[in-house]
Amino acid sequence: MIQMYHVYMSYGSDSPGLIDVSLRIEKAEFAFITGPSGAGKTSLLRVIMLAERSQNGQILLFGKNVANIKEKERTLFRRHMGVVFQDFKLLPSRTVEQNVAISLEVLGKGRGEIRKKVGEVLELVGLEHRAHRLPPTLSGGEQQRVAIARAIVNDPQILMADEPTGNLDQALSEEIGVLLNRINARGSTVVVATHDTAWIQRTQHRVIHLEKGRVVSGGMPLG
Amino acid sequence: MIQMYHVYMSYGSDSPGLIDVSLRIEKAEFAFITGPSGAGKTSLLRVIMLAERSQNGQILLFGKNVANIKEKERTLFRRHMGVVFQDFKLLPSRTVEQNVAISLEVLGKGRGEIRKKVGEVLELVGLEHRAHRLPPTLSGGEQQRVAIARAIVNDPQILMADEPTGNLDQALSEEIGVLLNRINARGSTVVVATHDTAWIQRTQHRVIHLEKGRVVSGGMPLG
């Protein structure tokens, strides 16, 4: 599903980003990415979601090499991914409902279907009573849950979540963990970057450990 | 230092914010604020930093009633506070160094002193090598540490931190905990809103528990 071979990505001479990263994440796998602050977790996810270009190495998504991919195709790939951004990236001028709906609108879904699915997913993250609010009027944890809702509403084949529980209390974090497990069980590949060691220890999932832009351990599937 | 008596604060009819909050935090105390997502932790801090007006009740800061405070005085109060915002609130067009320096610039400090103190505090949070970067080019945890540096650089009498370790790994979180303890030991009042139960359990500090805008426990000092 996700394959990287000797990938290098740099933000400029003083900021290496990723160095010689090789890893493979199988279809329907659940993988954690950990590592200290600034290790390159977000960078790795950005490369996978085609928001950042690698300077060197090979990347295959869904078995397809994405080295010299065109704009149009990039968009198509993104439609099969859901991303929970570390800084949420919600649109401040659209309501919670509209923010979540975007993932479906870009797919051209009908209004009835959109309304139904958005309602369901907001209930899943416990925000049905916030549907008509604007993101800037939400608490940090509420915003984070909107971001989660937007990422999962279109049943993505790859779900990436960057520190999705950083603003949530213990109980909610566990709920979100259960939610992601369920999505994973339905066949989605899930990649979660997190510092939440308790969560990692609760599960049996593989842990990819990054440090200073390099994969230190866990790059290849366990089997 | 911080006294609140039956304070009500509402964002509008559907969003109560704080309901009948009474609490006292002593000078040089270290207090945690916890509670589920949306409980009102950030709202409580915003009331204390005079960014939000209470509709009812009495608030005393440094022994002074701040009910009908004027714009000018509000600014003066803020200069004795340092705040780590949940969403960082860094200025994207200024470098890390300049962002941290603002806290001292508003006090009218000289350039030499500013350079020295900013250098020191960036070292404390482990970001001396990022001094000339712009915040949007930093990782989430790095941004959070810039926010911490800005909040502590002017030795505030009240230090408020809203989820200051949400984007930091275990090791860094502990370092930041130690740092806040040290600042507290030098006489600053420290108020930290957090979901990090491990941190709370590591320390002996008081925990103010909020739920749905109300103080559930820990409103008054232990003694």
Added chain:
Amino acid sequence: MSKIVYFSMQAFRHIRRNTVVAGVTVGTVAIVFLLLCVLALVGYNLDRLGERLKAGLYLVVYLEDEATEQEIQEIKSTLESSEVVGSIRFIDKKQALEIFKKRLGAQATLLNEVGPDTLPSSLEVKLSSSEHSTKSIEALAQKLVSHPGIEQVQYGQAWLGRFFNFMDFSRLIALLIGALLVFATLMIVSNTIRLSVYARTDEIHILKLVGATDNFVKAPFYIEGVVLGGLGALLGIGGAWLLFILARPLVTIPLGPGSGDLNLEFLPISSVAISAAGGAVVGMFGTLASLGRHLRI
């Protein structure tokens, strides 16, 4: 179809949520169009003034005393065949002296002793009021001079010639300013829209990260640009109309004895419609110019 509805809804939502930016954009477009309309209004009415004054322009063709009846007929037919010419009046020697005396006014006594044969008879040629330049009139005069039977050709009211030269010059300048203003309109409106698009760079990035195509991102912006541009243009034209209504009773241009007054007139409805459409187009191109560079991600 449903897509257009969807994109329009997005555009209107955005306008409603960002009233300051939308207001500033509409206001800027309105002011620029107000200016453009006022200039057009002034130009248009000056043109109308010119038309009316041209009606007062005439040539006098003085005939030689020896001119034969046939020569005079030939001259007349030359005149009649010219599109510059409106009507022709024959003035015999006696009428000519009367007219000359009237024109001399107080000094008419000078001519008391002059016989009725002294002045030549002449043809007074009124010019057709439409589309002739001073050039084509001069060409006609030149052509006539060489005609047998003609002594001299003169302008009836010499100052009008100079006046028209001045008007031609003014029109050139007005056109220049007009062109500059149209250019300015384009630049200012596209700059304003660029600023408001720039303020939404983040939004564009987010949409692209969530899987939106370029067109999906662009469409609402275009609709917004068209709506705000068109609205601004309409407001500007409305403002110009208000100014016009206020100015009309104050401005009447006397055209001289017998010719009545010239009242101001608003721009023809077709130009108004074109301007409003122009606003929409300007809004669209402003968006086009601003969007390109923000779509790379």
Added chain:
Amino acid sequence: MSKIVYFSMQAFRHIRRNTVVAGVTVGTVAIVFLLLCVLALVGYNLDRLGERLKAGLYLVVYLEDEATEQEIQEIKSTLESSEVVGSIRFIDKKQALEIFKKRLGAQATLLNEVGPDTLPSSLEVKLSSSEHSTKSIEALAQKLVSHPGIEQVQYGQAWLGRFFNFMDFSRLIALLIGALLVFATLMIVSNTIRLSVYARTDEIHILKLVGATDNFVKAPFYIEGVVLGGLGALLGIGGAWLLFILARPLVTIPLGPGSGDLNLEFLPISSVAISAAGGAVVGMFGTLASLGRHLRI
């Protein structure tokens, strides 16, 4: 002092980091000032044209045959005391007939039998070229008519009178457009700055939350507004100057035989300086207008 340096540094940093917004602001101001300058340029040169034409304007004061030497002296001193009057020339009966014959041209033969005494002697009054309106000339003419010894007062070149009326009317319209343009400048520039301030609402909020006073927040914005406004105005004036340089060789206005040509001239340096300062002031007020509502927190 060091504060000014600090705030200026902030302002310049911000300009450098937001070149798009700064560029758009400067560009917009430049375009608007370019327009304003071109209009002023046209107005200024039309005024100069008017001045030059006024030099060709003269009054003819026809004297009664019975006028005494003393009356003539009185008339002369009345004329000399008027500031409208430039020079006075006495034309006796003989000269008058010569001039009249010349003016009649082909019809001069009419006067062959007329005696040299028929025309009255006169005073030809050249008008001073500076600041007289057609109104004040008419007032002088009116005053003279009732003077003993004067038969009649006439304009030397009647068409000029009409021309000046037209010029006065044009000037009114130009002033109106100019006022509108100044108003538009203010609005457009303050709108542009408002948009760029609006885009920085977050920054203002953050500064206030960190303990900055209103003035601390405002100062860099003002400096930025002044710098961008002034820069834009200078660029606009420069653009107008370029246009002027390009247009000058193309435009010369012939003033008629003997008077030479009128060449275009650029605005006086003082108005250029005032315009540039105007740009800075506009930038400042634009900032003022935009900042107020964002400082509440």
